Amino acid sequence: MEKSARPRTALNECVKVVVRCRPLSARERSEGHDESIRVVGMPIVYTTVDPLLILIGVKTKKLHSVKAALAYRRPVHCSELSIGRDDDDGRKIHAVTVAKKRRPNRTDQKWYERLSTKAPAGNQFSESDMPLQVVRVCPERGAVQVLNPKGQDKLFTYDAVYDASADTQTIYDEMVRPLVASVLDGFNGCVFAYGQTGTGKTHTMEGSPDDEGIIPRAFRHIWAHIETSASRDVTHLVSCSYVELYLEDVRDLLSKDCKKLTIRGQELNGFYIPEMTSIVCKSAAEMARALRTGNRVRASGRTDMNEHSSRSHAVFLVTVESQHKDTNRIRVGKLNLVDLAGSERQRKTGAGGERLREAARINQALSSLGNVISALAENSPHVPYRSAALRTARTCLTGQLLLERPARALQVSCSSNGPHVPYRDSKLTRILQDSLGGNSKTIMIAAVGPASYNYDETITTLRYAHRAKAIKNKPIRNEDPKDAKLREYQAEIERLRALIQQRRAAERRPRRPPRAPAPRRPHPPPRPSRVTAEDTIDTESIENEHILAESFIEQEKSKTEELEQQIRSLEERLVSGGGGGDLLSDLRQSRAVLESRQHEIAERKKREVEMQQRIDLEEETTASVTHTFASLQQEVDHKTQRLKKCVSKYLCLREEMVELREAHDAERRDHEALQAALVGGLRRRLLLADSFVPLAGRALVARLAWDEDQDAWRRGHEALQAALVGGCGAACCSLTASCRWPAARSWRGSPGTRTRTPGCARPKTARGRWRGGAAGHVRGGGGGGPRRRAENLLDLLPMPLPPTTRAYVPPPPRHTRSMESSMKKEPSLEAPAPRKASARPRPGTAHHRLGTAGVR
Numbered sequence: 001m002e003k004s005a006r007p008r009t010a011l012n013e014c015v016k017v018v019v020r021c022r023p024l025s026a027r028e029r030s031e032g033h034d035e036s037i038r039v040v041g042m043p044i045v046y047t048t049v050d051p052l053l054i055l056i057g058v059k060t061k062k063l064h065s066v067k068a069a070l071a072y073r074r075p076v077h078c079s080e081l082s083i084g085r086d087d088d089d090g091r092k093i094h095a096v097t098v099a100k101k102r103r104p105n106r107t108d109q110k111w112y113e114r115l116s117t118k119a120p121a122g123n124q125f126s127e128s129d130m131p132l133q134v135v136r137v138c139p140e141r142g143a144v145q146v147l148n149p150k151g152q153d154k155l156f157t158y159d160a161v162y163d164a165s166a167d168t169q170t171i172y173d174e175m176v177r178p179l180v181a182s183v184l185d186g187f188n189g190c191v192f193a194y195g196q197t198g199t200g201k202t203h204t205m206e207g208s209p210d211d212e213g214i215i216p217r218a219f220r221h222i223w224a225h226i227e228t229s230a231s232r233d234v235t236h237l238v239s240c241s242y243v244e245l246y247l248e249d250v251r252d253l254l255s256k257d258c259k260k261l262t263i264r265g266q267e268l269n270g271f272y273i274p275e276m277t278s279i280v281c282k283s284a285a286e287m288a289r290a291l292r293t294g295n296r297v298r299a300s301g302r303t304d305m306n307e308h309s310s311r312s313h314a315v316f317l318v319t320v321e322s323q324h325k326d327t328n329r330i331r332v333g334k335l336n337l338v339d340l341a342g343s344e345r346q347r348k349t350g351a352g353g354e355r356l357r358e359a360a361r362i363n364q365a366l367s368s369l370g371n372v373i374s375a376l377a378e379n380s381p382h383v384p385y386r387s388a389a390l391r392t393a394r395t396c397l398t399g400q401l402l403l404e405r406p407a408r409a410l411q412v413s414c415s416s417n418g419p420h421v422p423y424r425d426s427k428l429t430r431i432l433q434d435s436l437g438g439n440s441k442t443i444m445i446a447a448v449g450p451a452s453y454n455y456d457e458t459i460t461t462l463r464y465a466h467r468a469k470a471i472k473n474k475p476i477r478n479e480d481p482k483d484a485k486l487r488e489y490q491a492e493i494e495r496l497r498a499l500i501q502q503r504r505a506a507e508r509r510p511r512r513p514p515r516a517p518a519p520r521r522p523h524p525p526p527r528p529s530r531v532t533a534e535d536t537i538d539t540e541s542i543e544n545e546h547i548l549a550e551s552f553i554e555q556e557k558s559k560t561e562e563l564e565q566q567i568r569s570l571e572e573r574l575v576s577g578g579g580g581g582d583l584l585s586d587l588r589q590s591r592a593v594l595e596s597r598q599h600e601i602a603e604r605k606k607r608e609v610e611m612q613q614r615i616d617l618e619e620e621t622t623a624s625v626t627h628t629f630a631s632l633q634q635e636v637d638h639k640t641q642r643l644k645k646c647v648s649k650y651l652c653l654r655e656e657m658v659e660l661r662e663a664h665d666a667e668r669r670d671h672e673a674l675q676a677a678l679v680g681g682l683r684r685r686l687l688l689a690d691s692f693v694p695l696a697g698r699a700l701v702a703r704l705a706w707d708e709d710q711d712a713w714r715r716g717h718e719a720l721q722a723a724l725v726g727g728c729g730a731a732c733c734s735l736t737a738s739c740r741w742p743a744a745r746s747w748r749g750s751p752g753t754r755t756r757t758p759g760c761a762r763p764k765t766a767r768g769r770w771r772g773g774a775a776g777h778v779r780g781g782g783g784g785g786p787r788r789r790a791e792n793l794l795d796l797l798p799m800p801l802p803p804t805t806r807a808y809v810p811p812p813p814r815h816t817r818s819m820e821s822s823m824k825k826e827p828s829l830e831a832p833a834p835r836k837a838s839a840r841p842r843p844g845t846a847h848h849r850l851g852t853a854g855v856r
């Protein structure tokens with residue numbers, strides 16, 4: 001993430017995609033996977049039985065999942081049944097409503113009995129038949145099959161797939177080890193874990209006490225390499241940083257107060273975080289300590305889906321610089337280890353309040369990441385259709401399969417320059433810009449769960465992962481970048497050494513001889529008393545000078561020692577390689593040999609998978625090309641078969657389209673619910689603000705301006721400066737409250753409702769008009785979305801309120817009547833007299849201004 005020299009030419013390399021499927025969790029095992037239908041009680045075991053089709057609806061909004069569950073032919077336990085009806089489309093459809101909160105009544109019982117007798121015995125399923133797990137993994141062919149509850153199963157292929165039995169060691173050896181080796185060779189590398197919440201991203205990246213994750217393994221790998229394979233001629237400098245993206249704020253996890261950081265740079269030259277803390281490490285243990293330190297302050301919390309859910313996206317950056325004494329060239333490899341927060345549905349996680357806000361931000365960032373992946377995949381000339389789909393279709397699975405459409409097949413028309421990649425949409429995509437489509441070798445680990453309950457999320461993750469396969473990066477070795485710390489350190493050491501040499505040389509030089517006593521004048525001998533006094537003064541001054549000189553020398557010596565100490569500490573940071581012929585180094589060497597063998601085995605395994613996939617593909621094509629027909633009938637049969645296949649594929653694709661639409665709708669509904677909840681919260685806060693912020697304060701709010709660099713609102717003279725610097729040309733925006741267009745309206749209503757103040761230029765583009773808001777108007781139109789701005793607007797401290805009540809002074813004890821009469825004259829303290837209606841209309845409150853925005 002630090003600024004480095006950009007490569008000019010590079011070989012394209014696709015993002016490698018690995019899928020890891022975790023085992024069923026204890027909760028999924030014990031509770032079943034759909035609480036909405038697992039209402040313990042009567043064992044109804046109906047399913048899509050022909051001619052009796054039973055749909056079960058739930059009075060809550062979970063109809064979709066219940067239908068899905070039925071289509072899986074899972075036993076449905078219903079304690080409460082009600083309404084049954086015959087549909088009028090010719091088929092008998094009985095809708096059974098499961099109401100969780102109600103005890104079954106006699107009508108329910110009657111319906112239950114009636115339906116039970118109608119259901120053919122063969123269509124009843126026992127608990128053991130339930131396909132709790134819908135994900136099947138075929139590691140030999142790199143394929144993942146997802147059983148579709150409603151239709152055709154789906155198949156995806158990746159660079160590698162791992163089932164629940166695979167441990168992180170295997171994933172590291174087979175996939176990540178070569179990448180870390182490249183980082184040690186001066187390339188940039190990135191490993192990021194993506195997936196639904198609770199699917200094991202943190203487990204994969206950081207690990208657990210029993211199974212160490214990828215990050216600590218990478219630390220040990222780096223240091224094993226430095227200690228063994230590097231020679232004494234190679235100097236290394238290893239440093240690490242740890243940042244998190246929490247609620248769209250980048251926070252430094254290694255600084256004392258988790259300070260907020262700003263991402264700088266531009267899309268063309270790359271983004272970087274200039275102020276993040278960078279710790280120089282001398283061992284794997286030190287790096288692990290830095291990771292633990294950061295994790296202690298990283299945002300995490302409990303949700304219904306994960307006890308320790310990460311609430312932020314975390315990036316651990318390791319920088320390895322190395323310099324060979326012969327060539328004097330410096331190579332800088334950067335390794336980004338990213339543990340993303342998981343996508344989540346509010347209804348499943350039960351998030352509310354702060355968790356809900358976090359979830360909204362997490363999903364927003366992930367959706368931006370998805371958009372970037374899609375845009376890059378569309379841009380890619382790589383067509384993985386045949387290799388991805390055909391190769392495993394015939395051999396891997398039984399039955400008809402829906403072959404996942406490749407990225408290219410989804411391609412819509414795009415310009416010759418390729419579609420725009422929306423890196424700027426979120427800070428996460430800015431941080432990951434180099435890793436996706438830039439100068440980096442990247443591995444995406446898609447974490448999925450096997451439960452049918454999470455079918456939709458699993459499919460979404462697998463689709464994105466499949467798209468990411470098509471992304472092409474341009475990795476190049478980083479040699480002699482401008483900002484190499486190693487060079488800085490070495491220059492500093494050289495400077496200090498030169499300084500010491502100078503000092504030593506000065507010390508060795510003959511010291512200035514003490515001032516010679518002044519020659520005695522050949523005058524007549526002075527009086528004895530006078531001579532003695534002068535002599536004494538001379539001796540004293542010489543002694544004083546001597547003492548001064550000595551203390552000066554002492555000071556110089558201590559300074560030299562200090563400098564030497566500094567050199568030592570700088571040199572300590574630069575680690576040279578091992579070598580030597582002792583027992584320990586032998587052990588290290590044999591470990592290195594072992595690792596290289598493991599690497600070889602992993603490579604062979606990878607090649608095997610690829611070969612297998614290629615053989616499948618070849619067989620498929622050869623079979624179709626060389627098929628000879630003995631008779632016309634045979635040919636007709638064959639062609640009919642192929643036609644059937646094509647029709648089934650077509651149907652599958654159509655079905656997928658419907659599914660995608662449904663998934664999209666569900667997601668939209670989720671977003672709407674989330675938005676409604678957030679708007680509710682915002683309204684509450686605005687209501688509070690309107691009730692308590694005085695008019696003067698509101699005028700101030702109207703003069704606020706958004707500072708893009710600082711990610712914060714600015715007010716008063718700062719806003720004026722911004723206006724002048726930005727060249728808006730409308731000084732009224734920040735000088736007076738007369739122009740309320742920018743700040744007051746940036747976050748509250750539709751663009752169509754705005755009015756224009758004379759003298760204030762509108763932003764030129766539609767995007768600028770909508771997104772510009774306060775900053776856009778004041779500073780000439782750029783800026784982030786209004787939604788984001790509105791948030792820390794409310795974090796500003798309100799102006800102190802003028803007192804509206806007086807301190808209570810107890811009345812003097814008098815007769816009750818006189819007291820009552822006196823109180824009539826006095827204005828009431830509790831309910832002050834209503835103010836006279838002002839001629840000026842009171843400005844609408846922020847709460848009213850919000851209107852019905854975001855609520856459906």
Ligand SMILES: Nc1ncnc2c1ncn2[C@@H]1O[C@H](COP(=O)(O)OP(=O)(O)OP(=O)(O)O)[C@@H](O)[C@H]1O
Binds near residue numbers: 196201
């Ligand atoms: N492969 C696995 N083997 C055994 N347990 C696993 C595996 N993957 C995940 N788990 C367990 O599942 C639980 C959730 O995992 P984890 O916290 O890593 O999920 P996550 O994807 O990081 O979730 P979030 O996005 O909410 O942070 C943990 O208790 C973890 O131990």
